[in-house]
Amino acid sequence: MQTLFRYNWGVREEWYKWCEELPEEELVKTRIGGMGGILQTLVHIVDVELSWVRDMEGKPDLRADFTEYNSLQKIRELDARFRPEVESFVLAWHEGLERKILRDERPDGRVTEDAWGEIMRHIIAHEIHHIGQLSVWSRELGKKPVSANLTGRGLAAYLPGKV
Template identity: 60%
Template sequence: MKMFFHYNWIIREEWYRWCEEISEEELLKERTGGLGSILETLFHIADVEWSWIRLLEGKEDFQEGFDNYKSLEKVRQLDARFRPEVENFVANWDDSMEHRVLTTIGRDGTVDTDEWGEVMRHVIAHEIHHIGQLSVWAREVGREPVSANLVGRGLPELNKNK
């Protein structure tokens, strides 16, 4: 699981670099599917990752919307602010945490219980899902998307020491 978090962080950084070559107008352009724009999708990925970790830690969730982060620089700064806490949580993950229960109250007032391991895997899958959307949008812009290939990124070696 730790390897997939590292994979997502590497891919996200590559998408940020990809965005440097795209106009702000294109990054903010409303698109079909997803959250509407490339930049808002990147914001959403970082927000959701950190928010779930905060819930597992018993801390308050992030409540700000995208309106305050409508530039690549601001989204990157927000991600940089969130990442250390997420990295620390992931680095300290162990098997004893897998079946702990997170209880949340949904918007409709229903009580949900989920195991921590399931939540962590959801966070991983959530980002991979949105990266797929970014890849489609990249082609619409006429650019090659960031490679989603996990192989050859040195992840097994990176995760040996974690």
């Protein structure tokens, strides 16, 4: 689990750097797919990760939206502010949390129950999905996308039991 979160965080940092090479108008331009644009999609990725973790921790949601986090710098600050909280949760992950249930009562009266292990995998897959959209947009802009390779990132150094 930790390896895939570290992968996503590393790739996200590379996308932030990639964004530095684009003019502001390209970063905020409305596009087809994703969350409507490059910066909007990055805010959404950070927000969803934090929201799910806070839900599992029983903490209030801090909903981040693009009206407040509307620049690359603000998104990076948001990520830097909340990454330690998410990382702490991820690093404390253990097998015993896999089947713990998050029960959510919706305003319409529906109740959902999701296993924490499924939620964690959803968070990982969610970011990878949106990173794919950023890759499509980068090609539309004639730019090389950030590599999606998991290999070659030195992530094995973080595997449990690694000496």
